[in-house]
Amino acid sequence: MSTTLTGIPAARTARPRMLRGLTWLVLRQHRTTLFCILALVVLGSLWIVYQRAQLTDALTAAGWPEKTVPQPVVGGAYSQLTSLLGLLPVALAVLFGAPLIAADQEQGTAQLVSTQSVTRRRWVAAKLGWCLLITLVACSALSAVFTWWWRPHRSVLPDVWMDTSVFDATGPVLPALALFLTAVGFTVGILVRRVLASMVITLVACVAAKVAWSVLRVHLVAPRTLTFPLDAEFPSRLDDAYEVDRWVASADGQLYGWGSCAEATEKATNACVEKLGLVDNVHEFFEYDQMAAMQWTGAGVLLAGTAVLTAFALWWASRRSL
Known part of the structure; x- marks a missing residue:
């Protein structure tokens, strides 16, 4: 056990082996954001499960699927949920991705880290890796739960399968889109170096990317x-x-x-x-049987874009003074 300068033994903080060193430092620095995202996933999943149970009860009472039921059989909560899922990738990009490196650059933390035993590239790689991992896990979980709700009941829900509210919230699209927009966010942050400006530019870039994505969707497979x-x-x-x-x-x-x-x-x-x-x-x-091919093709395009932006961010960080 180590001792302090006064001779009093210092308590050694126990933590898992995989979370030691730089990984533990990055996670601890962003622990508030991590807890907020995890809470969002848990509460969002519980909300989806509750709404699915209400829908199932309503359909059972109406005699579905033996009897036809009018559309829609859900209230405003469904529209609110799909709207929030659609906004989630943009929110992660603006509130999580854009300030990730820009905040350290603006506050001087980046310069301090560069004087320690780790290289700039390793430090940036650790931060980007945790950012992308958290985004992937959170959006994959919410997409899986929403898909579990939507797929068996799609014929009685108000949105058709090609609507943005459904196509972008089910299957691999939600996590892939969130990863790409988050990569846009931290790339903008590294280049602009100011938090507020990075967030504003990221928001504009996300809106443009979403518009481009809506155009690209109909070209993913042949009609x-x-x-x-x-x-x-x-x-x-x-x-x-x-x-x-x-x-x-x-x-x-x-x-x-x-x-x-x-x-x-x-x-x-x-x-x-x-x-x-x-x-x-x-x-x-x-x-409808083309939906899976369209989603996975689109997810591949978005993941390729994420890889390009991440590689550029690492290259820029290793060659430029942060």
Whole structure:
């Protein structure tokens, strides 16, 4: 046992072997943030479990699935939950990622650490590693619990599977998106070196990234096409599909816009159809069985972006004075 300068034995703090040294220091520095995120995961998971139980009771009372139930059968809590899950990646990026290194740069902690026995790269790597690990665990847990609720009841919930509120909150997308936006946050923080400015810029960057992601989603896999006669009933296959585009087609396969013969009277419409020789409806769409492929492909893109930003942050930190 070590002693102090006064000769009084100093108490040795016991801690797990894996949390010693730099790892323990980083975790201790961010313990408040860690506890807040863990509390958010626990409370959020309990909320989801409670809402699922309420939904199950309501469906059972209504005789589902033997009987059809009207949509939606859930109250405002469902919309609040999906909105919060959608905001979670942005909140982690702004409140956790952006200040991660920027706060140390602004307060001078970064300069102090660089005078110790660890290199800047090792110190930054430890902080980024814990940041990404916490983000991954938290968002994976919430995504798993929400997916467990949504998947068996998707036909009676108000949002369809391709809506942002569902697509970005289920499967691998939520953790992958959170990791990418958090990486955007700490990269901005390292470059800007000021907490408030980093948080503002990160918020703007996250909004832009979310817009770009919403555009990219429909290009992750190839859509399918279905052709059926102009006067036929609407195929049930398209009831749960996400429509990309639709046309009307002539016998020779020439495509025209859906409203090409939207005339004022039925007689004029029939004349237009006859003139153009229209015989078929053509729909381009995504089906539910493509959702998993779209999500995992998108998650791969986001994780690749996370890796690039993390590598850049480490490279910048090792070559620039923090």
